[in-house]
Amino acid sequence: MDSAELRRHTATVLTLLAVAVCYYTTARLGLLQQLVRGQVTPLWPPTGIAVAALLVFGLRVWPGIALGALAANVFIGPSALPVLIIAVGNTLAPICSCLMLRRAGFRDDLDRLRDALALVFLGALGGMLISATVGSGILLLSGALPAGGFWPTWSVWWTGDAMGVMVVTPFLLVLRRARLPHGAGLPRCAEAVALVVCTTTVTLLVTDTSHASLLFLVFPFLIWAAFRFERTGAACCALGVSVFVILAAGRSTGPFAHHGLLTNMITLQAFNGAVSLTALLLAAVITERKRTYQEIKRLCEQLSEKVTRLDT
Numbered sequence: 001m002d003s004a005e006l007r008r009h010t011a012t013v014l015t016l017l018a019v020a021v022c023y024y025t026t027a028r029l030g031l032l033q034q035l036v037r038g039q040v041t042p043l044w045p046p047t048g049i050a051v052a053a054l055l056v057f058g059l060r061v062w063p064g065i066a067l068g069a070l071a072a073n074v075f076i077g078p079s080a081l082p083v084l085i086i087a088v089g090n091t092l093a094p095i096c097s098c099l100m101l102r103r104a105g106f107r108d109d110l111d112r113l114r115d116a117l118a119l120v121f122l123g124a125l126g127g128m129l130i131s132a133t134v135g136s137g138i139l140l141l142s143g144a145l146p147a148g149g150f151w152p153t154w155s156v157w158w159t160g161d162a163m164g165v166m167v168v169t170p171f172l173l174v175l176r177r178a179r180l181p182h183g184a185g186l187p188r189c190a191e192a193v194a195l196v197v198c199t200t201t202v203t204l205l206v207t208d209t210s211h212a213s214l215l216f217l218v219f220p221f222l223i224w225a226a227f228r229f230e231r232t233g234a235a236c237c238a239l240g241v242s243v244f245v246i247l248a249a250g251r252s253t254g255p256f257a258h259h260g261l262l263t264n265m266i267t268l269q270a271f272n273g274a275v276s277l278t279a280l281l282l283a284a285v286i287t288e289r290k291r292t293y294q295e296i297k298r299l300c301e302q303l304s305e306k307v308t309r310l311d312t
Helices: 003-033 045-057 059-073 080-103 113-126 128-141 147-175 186-206 215-251 261-311
Strands: none
Touching: 003 045, 003 059, 045 059, 045 080, 045 147, 059 080, 080 113, 080 128, 080 147, 113 128, 113 147, 113 261, 128 147, 147 215, 147 261, 186 215, 215 261
């Protein structure tokens, strides 16, 4: 084995270990909001990391995902066999999401409307049906869940995995390409700080008000982020809003007070789905419009140069 091949193998192993460590670490953070059996949470960030890793590094990183999933579940599962099956489901779900996205012609720079739609409907809502069904089913078959607990557990599991893809995956994909705008000065930085402060303040207020559901008040700030800061701003804003709302749902405060688990999960899924769609789709449309404008401008300049040559 020559030195170049050794370096490639070393890089592959390090990538797999990094994916496994990130999966396990974010899984422990996600379990802080567990709602069912100490292992089912309304936000499961590892799925977002897994899908992003597969899209960026390819299917070759699946052993890292499997290792992280096994390590995350080994101490909280009912027994060895259910833990193994849950890890398999948690590995297959992001792999299927990645395959469906690639089949749909997905581009991980999220600069097209079709990419944002594919990520939400194929990557999140579609692919995560596998992990939720496998996980909830094996818990039921192993006796860890009562017969009536399947659908509430399934709803939380699916919501958590889907939210991980909806809010974490786009954040990671745009973060790796994020650059400071050329010529960004103090006004631009001040606007970014104002956006963060306003979004955080309003989200905390609406998730602490139980007399009326005021969650819709966060949408103007998502629009602000998408228009002014495009994909990076939209992804960061959607992630922040979703995290605060999920924390409120876990505490059963604000609009999630006095409701059952299944009702809260439906509300949470609908709201976070709307947040992700609004932010990602609007940012994609704005990016497409800007790219089209730049292309038209370039063609006009070329045409002007050719006309000038003909006149001379």
